Amino acid sequence: MADHNNVRSTHPTDVAERVDELIRGPQYAMPQAEKDAVLVSILRVLCRDVAGRCEPYGRFLERFGGDVDAWQSMSDVPPLPVPMFKRFLLSAVPPEKVVRQLLSSSTTGRQPSRIVIDKTTAFRQARALTSILKEHIGPRRRPYLVLDAPESVGDGENLTARGAAIRGVGNFADKTTFAMRSLPDGNLEPNWEGIESFFAEHQSGPVLLFGFTFIVWSRFVTEAERRGLRFGVSEAVLLHSGGWKKLTADAVSKEEFGRRTAAVLGCDERCILDFYGMVEQVGTVFVDCEAGNKHAPAFADVVIRRPLTLEQVDIGQAGIIEVVSTLPTSYPGQALITEDQGMLVGVDDCPCGRLGNYFRFTSRIEQTEIRGCGDTFAQSRELR
Numbered sequence: 001m002a003d004h005n006n007v008r009s010t011h012p013t014d015v016a017e018r019v020d021e022l023i024r025g026p027q028y029a030m031p032q033a034e035k036d037a038v039l040v041s042i043l044r045v046l047c048r049d050v051a052g053r054c055e056p057y058g059r060f061l062e063r064f065g066g067d068v069d070a071w072q073s074m075s076d077v078p079p080l081p082v083p084m085f086k087r088f089l090l091s092a093v094p095p096e097k098v099v100r101q102l103l104s105s106s107t108t109g110r111q112p113s114r115i116v117i118d119k120t121t122a123f124r125q126a127r128a129l130t131s132i133l134k135e136h137i138g139p140r141r142r143p144y145l146v147l148d149a150p151e152s153v154g155d156g157e158n159l160t161a162r163g164a165a166i167r168g169v170g171n172f173a174d175k176t177t178f179a180m181r182s183l184p185d186g187n188l189e190p191n192w193e194g195i196e197s198f199f200a201e202h203q204s205g206p207v208l209l210f211g212f213t214f215i216v217w218s219r220f221v222t223e224a225e226r227r228g229l230r231f232g233v234s235e236a237v238l239l240h241s242g243g244w245k246k247l248t249a250d251a252v253s254k255e256e257f258g259r260r261t262a263a264v265l266g267c268d269e270r271c272i273l274d275f276y277g278m279v280e281q282v283g284t285v286f287v288d289c290e291a292g293n294k295h296a297p298a299f300a301d302v303v304i305r306r307p308l309t310l311e312q313v314d315i316g317q318a319g320i321i322e323v324v325s326t327l328p329t330s331y332p333g334q335a336l337i338t339e340d341q342g343m344l345v346g347v348d349d350c351p352c353g354r355l356g357n358y359f360r361f362t363s364r365i366e367q368t369e370i371r372g373c374g375d376t377f378a379q380s381r382e383l384r
């Protein structure tokens with residue numbers, strides 16, 4: 001490849017401009033081959049820049065990245081295993097530049113991930129999420145019902161994945177109502193009177209709902225069914241996120257979730273939209289299209305890798321989900337291997353018309369399968 005192709009991308013400031021262009025532009029219009037070239041040329045500069053400011057990542061890149069200038073495709077970028085954010089504080093900025101910390105919701109006894117966010121990253125995350133969601137639900141603001149309690153939003157300096165998503169979707173709200181209360185024991189209790197009056201008031205117009213998948217199901221849909229409630233809001237759109245682990249344990253398929261949730265709300269099943277995203281990459285979300293496939297936005301991508309060799313899978317095959325994003329500047333979150341499994345459904349030819357890679361989430365990976373990957377990283381003792 002001729003060197004002049006990369007001239008624009010050799011400085012972090014030029015790259016920042018290109019990332020902003022991608023965030024502002026159409027999200028699903030670039031054919032994969034073109035997107036590969038654009039994103040890789042950005043990642044070469046971005047990863048090296050972050051490596052220069054984050055010593056442990058610098059060592060990781062040196063050891064696993066090979067010749068950064070020779071990266072030709074997304075799969076050449078070495079992915080960092082997400083558990084590393086639980087074990088190390090991986091920051092590429094001095095503490096005074098940190099405007100926010102993102103925390104994974106930790107289950108008892110487990111260390112949460114801590115992600116440090118600077119002003120640039122925070123700004124990009126908010127704009128990116130808005131840019132993506134706009135292409136799925138349209139630009140207009142509408143009444144917003146949060147299927148959660150106000151306490152889940154957090155205080156702004158320390159945000160959980162849940163809080164970040166509630167706030168992010170809130171950019172499309174003209175008025176926000178919380179559907180639940182947080183009980184002293186931490187459980188959530190739906191405020192059915194409040195919910196019914198919200199729907200009664202906004203019966204005829206568009207409304208937006210958001211909740212974590214398991215909460216939507218266990219605290220809203222099944223309870224509404226038990227109470228015989230049907231809300232009849234035909235212009236409702238429900239966004240939900242946060243994993244299917246607990247639901248697959250209850251043997252609830254995505255199809256059943258969509259069908260029964262749509263029946264309770266009275267809207268079309270295609271208006272029940274699941275999105276996939278990690279707290280380690282807030283703002284980078286992979287939203288379901290009308291065909292039920294998840295698409296990568298313009299500034300990000302997905303790589304599905306074989307568990308043992310980490311090679312990219314072929315179309316139609318399942319593997320570990322890696323998420324790639326050009327948003328982060330304050331931490332090494334550009335390429336992350338997750339603990340989830342997904343299937344690469346296709347490239348550039350989804351029936352919905354969106355271009356690029358598209359995939360489906362299939363399951364969580366058992367801890368043992370990913371451990372080998374994490375151990376490799378931790379072997380560099382000096383990282384501690």
Ligand SMILES: [Zn+2]
Pocket residue numbers: 289290291292293295350351352353354358
């Ligand atoms: Zn699609």
